[in-house]
C-alpha cells in the first residue's frame with residue numbers, strides 16, 4: 015500500500031490579517047484570480063484518479079472543502095504521520111512573476127533527495143508526453159535548495175518522504191490562465207501527475223513492500 019498525500023497550497027479567501035496565505039492577482043479587467051483556487055481544482059482531479067487505483071490510499075494535507083489556508087505546521091503533521099518509505103507528497107502551486115510574462119510548468123525538488131529527483135523525472139516525462147498538444151511550456155530544470163523561506167520548500171524540508179512541489183503554470187499570465195481554465199488541459203495535467211507518480215510507486219515503493 016502506498017500513501018499519496020496531496021497538498022494544495024494556500025487558501026483563497028480575503029483575509030485581512032494575513033493576505034499572504036491567499037495569493038492572488040487582479041487583471042486589468044478586474045478579474046481576481048486566486049492561486050489556492052486552482053491548486054484545489056487540480057488537487058481534486060488528481061485525487062479522483064488516484065482513488066480508482068488499487069493499492070493506493072490518497073489523502074489531503076488540508077480540508078479540501080475549506081477555502082481557508084491550513085497552517086504549515088498542521089500540514090507537516092499530517093505528512094509525518096505516515097511511513098516515509100511508502101509515502102509520496104505532492105505539493106501543488108501555481109506561480110507569478112513580477113512582469114507577468116513568465117509561463118510554464120515547473121517541478122521543484124530538493125537537493126540531495128535522490129528519491130524525490132526520481133519522482134520528479136517520472137512526472138516530467140509524462141507531462142511532456144501528455145501535454146504536447148497544448149500551448150504549454152516546460153521548465154523542469156529546477157532542483158532547488160530547500161532552505162528557502164517559501165512554505166512550499168519548508169514543507170519539503172520538514173517532511174521525510176519523497177516530495178515534489180509543482181508550479182502549475184503562472185496564474186498572472188493571461189495565456190497560462192487560459193490553460194488553467196481549460197478542463198481538457200487540467201485533465202491531462204492530472205493524468206500526467208498520476209501516471210508519473212505511479213511509475214515511481216511501482217518501481218520504488220512496491221519493492222520496499224515486498225522486502
Ligand SMILES: [Zn+2]
Nearest residue numbers: 023049107108
Ligand atoms: Zn504557492
